[in-house]
Amino acid sequence: MQIRATNPEDKEQRREAILDAAEQQWLAQPERMANVAEIAAAAGLAKGTVYLYFRxxxxxxxxxxxxxxxxxxxxxxxxxxxxxxxxxxxxxxxxxxxxxxxxxxxxxxxxxxxxxxxxxxxxxxxxxxxxxxxxxxxxxxxxxxxxxxxxxxxxxxxxxxxxxxxxxxxxxxxxxxxxxxxxxxxxxxxxxxxxxxxxxxxxxxxxxxxxx
CATH class of the missing domain: 1.10.357.10 (Tetracycline Repressor, domain 2)
Structure with missing residues (x-):
């Protein structure tokens, strides 16, 4: 089960991990923007977790x-x-x-x-x-x-x-x-x-x- 980040440092690390995953997805396929589900999977997170950080x-x-x-x-x-x-x-x-x-x-x-x-x-x-x-x-x-x-x-x-x-x-x-x-x-x-x-x-x- 995924542990929810609660303190500011953990939240910032998770946010950075999401951004890193999205940027790597972009570099791998620069002709398209990956969707949230793909980014979540690349970051090892649930799709709903990504939406906690980005709408x-x-x-x-x-x-x-x-x-x-x-x-x-x-x-x-x-x-x-x-x-x-x-x-x-x-x-x-x-x-x-x-x-x-x-x-x-x-x-x-x-x-x-x-x-x-x-x-x-x-x-x-x-x-x-x-x-x-x-x-x-x-x-x-x-x-x-x-x-x-x-x-x-x-x-x-x-x-x-x-x-x-x-x-x-x-x-x-x-x-x-x-x-x-x-x-x-x-x-x-x-x-x-x-x-x-x-x-x-x-x-x-x-x-x-x-x-x-």
């Missing part, structure tokens, strides 16, 4: 996305709080490392932005955004030690660039056909290189003081 699979995947965002901000804040001077190349390197190590981030982020408009209750979506903006502002404050002109707008523009460029470049049958018929060139395949170039231009433009 729907959409809210569960939003929680995965939030965990990704939290981990990214933590890594950025940890580096920014070090006394060693931080340069733009360090910001871009941390971004590349995170994206390379977190394969599910970009596709799940894309899914979640669509779900937020259609399947996530308004108050749940607002609470997610509120927590995200708290983390964002903490990251901005930490980065301002090294880049006084960094602000919330620049960070939001960077996120839009990360996600938007991936949506344009991600492999699809249509993209393969476009390359095959020379509508787009194969040089557009290197997402991380293109992202690095674009972020560098964005940050240099935003952080270079204007001269009269």
């Amino acid at each position: 729907s699979k959409e809210e569960l995947f939003l929680a995965i996305h939030e965990r990704h965002v939290e981990n990214f901000f933590k890594s950025m804040i940890t580096r920014a709080e070090q006394d060693t001077p931080m340069q733009m190349k360090d910001v871009f390197a941390l971004t590349r490392q995170f994206l390379a190590a977190t394969n599910a981030f970009l596709p799940i982020a894309t899914q979640c932005h669509g779900m937020m408009e259609r399947h996530i209750p308004l108050e749940v979506g607002y609470a997610f955004e509120e927590r995200t903006y708290v983390r964002l502002n903490t990251a901005v404050t930490a980065l301002q030690r090294h880049f006084p002109l960094v602000n919330q707008a620049l960070m939001l523009q960077s996120y839009a660039l990360i996600l938007g460029l991936w949506q344009l470049m991600r492999p699809t049958p249509l993209k393969e056909l476009m390359q095959e018929r020379s509508l787009i060139c194969a040089c557009n395949n290197d997402y991380l290189f293109m992202l690095d170039t674009a972020l560098n231009a964005l940050w240099r433009g935003a952080l270079t003081p204007e001269t009269s």
Whole structure:
């Protein structure tokens, strides 16, 4: 018989186990979102137990996305709080490392932005955004030690660039056909290189003081 988690630590461990199982299901079959029953089975839990933590699979995947965002901000804040001077190349390197190590981030982020408009209750979506903006502002404050002109707008523009460029470049049958018929060139395949170039231009433009 399954033992119900009662203390906060056990509950958090079980919640993390559910998120881990859902993310592994996604990585195994990225073309579809696993249902709650499949996620529960992968986590070794009853379906009803998963519903104690998440009211729907959409809210569960939003929680995965939030965990990704939290981990990214933590890594950025940890580096920014070090006394060693931080340069733009360090910001871009941390971004590349995170994206390379977190394969599910970009596709799940894309899914979640669509779900937020259609399947996530308004108050749940607002609470997610509120927590995200708290983390964002903490990251901005930490980065301002090294880049006084960094602000919330620049960070939001960077996120839009990360996600938007991936949506344009991600492999699809249509993209393969476009390359095959020379509508787009194969040089557009290197997402991380293109992202690095674009972020560098964005940050240099935003952080270079204007001269009269």
